[in-house]
Amino acid sequence: MIIEYHRPKSLEEALKLIGRTKIPTYPMGGGTVLNRPSQDRYAVADLQSLGLDRLRKIGNTLEIGATITLQQLQNSTHLPEPLRQILNLEVNFNLRQLATVAGSLISCDGRSLLAAAMLALDARLYLLPGEEEVHLGNLLPQRSMAKHACPVPGKLITKITIPLQPELCWETVSRTPADLPQVGAALVRWSSGRTRLALAGWGNSPLLAIDGNEPGGAVPAAQNAFAEAEDEWASAEYRSEMAGVLTQRCQETLKSPGS
Numbered sequence: 001m002i003i004e005y006h007r008p009k010s011l012e013e014a015l016k017l018i019g020r021t022k023i024p025t026y027p028m029g030g031g032t033v034l035n036r037p038s039q040d041r042y043a044v045a046d047l048q049s050l051g052l053d054r055l056r057k058i059g060n061t062l063e064i065g066a067t068i069t070l071q072q073l074q075n076s077t078h079l080p081e082p083l084r085q086i087l088n089l090e091v092n093f094n095l096r097q098l099a100t101v102a103g104s105l106i107s108c109d110g111r112s113l114l115a116a117a118m119l120a121l122d123a124r125l126y127l128l129p130g131e132e133e134v135h136l137g138n139l140l141p142q143r144s145m146a147k148h149a150c151p152v153p154g155k156l157i158t159k160i161t162i163p164l165q166p167e168l169c170w171e172t173v174s175r176t177p178a179d180l181p182q183v184g185a186a187l188v189r190w191s192s193g194r195t196r197l198a199l200a201g202w203g204n205s206p207l208l209a210i211d212g213n214e215p216g217g218a219v220p221a222a223q224n225a226f227a228e229a230e231d232e233w234a235s236a237e238y239r240s241e242m243a244g245v246l247t248q249r250c251q252e253t254l255k256s257p258g259s
Contacts, residue, residue, distance in 0.1 A: 001039070001040065001041050001042075002042065002043070002044055003023070003041050003042065003043060004023060004025070004043035004044070005043070005044055005046065006025070006043065006044065006045045006046065007045075007046040007048065007049055008045055008046075008047075008049065008050065009049055009050075010050070011050055011128060011156070011158075014027065014045050014047065014050060014156055015128060015129060015154070015156055017043070017045040018045055018154060018155075018156060019154040020043075023041075023042065023043045024040075024041075024042040024043065025042065025043040025044065025045055026042055026043070026044055026045070027044075027045050027047055027156055027157075028044040028045060028046050028047060028103075029047055029048075029066065029067040029099075029100030029102060029103045030067075030069060030098040030099045030100045030103055031044075031046075031098065047066070047067050047156075048067065050067075051065075052065045052066045052067040052068075052158055052159070053065045053067045053068050053072070054068075054159075055068050055072065055073065055076055055078075057078040057164070060163060060164045060165045061161050061162070061163055061164060062076075062078050062079070062161065062162050062163075062164055063159055063160075063161050064101050064159060064160045064161070064162070065101075065158070065159050066100065066101065066102035066156075066157045066158050066159055066160065067100050067102070068100060068101050069096065069097060069098065069099060069100055069101075070087055070090065070091065070095070070096040070099050070100070070101065070104060070114075071087075071093070071096040071097050073087065073101055074087040074088075074096065078164070080164065080168055082117070082168045082169060082170055083114075083117060083168065085170075086113050086114050086117050086170060087114065089113060089172070089180075090104070090112065090113060090114045091104075101160055102125070102157045102160060105118060105123075105125075105136065105140075105160070106143065106157070108140075108205060108206075109203070109204055109205065110200060110201060110202045110203035110204055110205050110206055110207070111180040111181060111184075111200055111201055111202070112180075112200060112205075112206060113170060113172060113180075113181055113184045113186065113200045115136075115140070115200070115205065115206050116170075116184055116185075116186045116198040116199060116200035116206035117168060117170060117186040117188075117198070118136055118160070118162065119136055119137055119140070119186070119196075119198040119206050119208055120168065120186040120187065120188040120196045120197060120198040120208075121162045121163060121166070121168065121188050121196070122135060122136070122137070122162075122163070122188075122196060122211075123135075123136040123160055123161065123162045124136070124160065124161045124162075125139060125157050125159075125160050126157070126158050126159045126160075126161070127155040127156060127157055127158065128155065128156050128158055129155070132155065136160075137208050140205040140206075141205070143204075143205070163190075165190065165191065166188045166189055166190040166191075166194075167188065167189045167254050168186065168187070168188050169186075169187050169188075169250040169253045169254050170184065170185065170186045170187070170250065171184070171185050171246035171247075171249045171250055172184040172185075172200075172201075172246070173242050173246065175233075180201075181200055181201045182201050182233050182234045182238075182239065182242070183199070183200070183201040183202075183226070183234070183238075183239050183242040183243055183246060184199065184200035184201050184246070185197065185198075185199055185200075185222060185243060185246035185247045185249075185250055186198045186199075186200070186206075186250075187218065187247060187250035187251065187254065189254050192213075193213045194211070194212070194213055195210060195211070195212065195213065195214075195218060196208065196210065196211045197209045197210040197211075197218050197221065197222060197247060197250075199222060199225055199226060199243055201226075201229070201233075201234075201239065202226065202229040202231060202233075202234075202239060203229065207225050207226075209221040209222050209224075209225040209243075209247075210222075218247050218251060219244045219247050219248055219251075220244070222243035222244050222246070222247040223240045223241070223243055223244040224240075225243065226239040226240045226243040227240050
């Protein structure tokens, strides 16, 4: 339950608010998570007036302001086409108009293909104070039960960056085309040969299955990563098998001419 609403006019004011200890105060972008019914009592600091909604290409890097909405990101001419497609699957049009990129990553669970793709791309998040740079893969495990809060107390995410030069491919399997994936694979390959594979469909957050220069090990790594991935949606045996199949498909796509 929101018991206080603040709309800071500066980053300094926002940091002071979220640093309070008496009343938990969470940064709010689109409000799609914080406005849900909850028994917890907390305050919010609305970030809309802080200029964190810029999207720009700097060399081979895409810099995404923390309060950019998913729809704004999808509309960007700089966004790689595979990510544009993923956003269509992630949430419906109405939610894309509200949900922010930073909020979506912080509040995601393991079924988020967007978070898996960002993890595979080795996305970096920048936090204040201190202009701290954090890998998404290091931040996701730090999240508490209050997923809408920044995992680093007193810190505010200001932007996310992803590289534009590597190739990205994704594959999913789900019960229906409109469902979130039971298993999803996002494979990214750099020209140097570096390969990162992230899996979606299970658990509290996507899993990084491989990061290295030996893509031949991606399929067994995917199978091993989901060897115990069982819940009400699918058995571990099924997920493990499909993780290998989807990873193989991604590898074949990236090897094909023009991929």
